Amino acid sequence: MKKPLILIADDEMRLRKLVSDFLLNSGIGVLTAEDGKMAIDIFIEQRQKIDLIILDVMMPQMDGWEVLKAIRKVSSSVPIIMLTAKSEESDELTGFKLGANDYVTKPFSPSVLVARVENLLKQSRKISSERLVSGNLSIDLIEHIAYIDNCLIELTPKEFDLLVFFIQNEGIALSRDNILNAVWNHDYFGDLRTVDTHVKQLRAKLGIFSRYIQTVRGIGYRMRCKDADDIDKS
Structure with missing residues (x-):
């Protein structure tokens, strides 16, 4: 500690x-x-x-x-x-x-x-x-609010859940199946492209910090808020 x-x-x-x-x-x-x-x-x-x-x-x-x-x-x-x-x-x-x-x-x-x-x-x-903090991101889990450098980010409920899941698993390569099951639940019958669509929207709202979300080719995505300059933003 x-x-x-x-x-x-x-x-x-x-x-x-x-x-x-x-x-x-x-x-x-x-x-x-x-x-x-x-x-x-x-x-x-x-x-x-x-x-x-x-x-x-x-x-x-x-x-x-x-x-x-x-x-x-x-x-x-x-x-x-x-x-x-x-x-x-x-x-x-x-x-x-x-x-x-x-x-x-x-x-x-x-x-x-x-x-x-x-x-x-x-x-x-x-x-x-009751808060998650990583890099320039801060999330209030009680009020369901996310901030970048103390500035409010307007997120949809699913974008918020996706960001929470990424931060809770920071540094771990997550498959689209893992993400879909965790954020949309196991009974969701949508397409895996739903994950890609929401990641794209989330990156857009993170602005210059979209680099925090790394694409892991052949697997899915990984969040890395520290030492993020070398992250592949593709």
């Missing part, structure tokens, strides 16, 4: 080091930012790798509320814990309304913070089990 990676954004160097040390000792990777702008820059660059953010409210450049709003514009799923020296209920409500997942008031116990981090990571992993 991939080691979780946490972004800590706080302008207090000693606090960043304290929290970092506790997380590292718990087997969690750490990135740090000393102001709000740096936090956003790091998240944009590393967003595919970052599993959770610990975000201080009072920071230079951009405060935590601004950073929270900016991150939620591009990611609704990354868990965010807010840190603040204030304890008013209104501040907690503000954080939750803006999309924070948890709220910790300074001073706090680092071990308790780590426990909250681990709890949110467990919840996040449960949610991610």
Whole structure:
């Protein structure tokens, strides 16, 4: 299992080091930012790798509320814990309304913070089990929605099922019979050309990422979302 990676954004160097040390000792990777702008820059660059953010409210450049709003514009799923020296209920409500997942008031116990981090990571992993992600593709199995680079792809139900089947079997050469039986079920009496027609339509909707679907001559198709530049697009 991939080691979780946490972004800590706080302008207090000693606090960043304290929290970092506790997380590292718990087997969690750490990135740090000393102001709000740096936090956003790091998240944009590393967003595919970052599993959770610990975000201080009072920071230079951009405060935590601004950073929270900016991150939620591009990611609704990354868990965010807010840190603040204030304890008013209104501040907690503000954080939750803006999309924070948890709220910790300074001073706090680092071990308790780590426990909250681990709890949110467990919840996040449960949610991610309801999603498929490969290359630039992301599929929400609950909402039946597919994305390329976070942009919605308009798919028919069968195109969606076909894409899910390809990703679930990434790297495996699949015969047209395998695909037909899995996506259309064993009681389907249509022609094998149905598979080719739907693959053609799916490739068209994937645009430049149509190269993810490789034709395996004499067999059928294979999905390969990684190292796809060498894929035969025929």
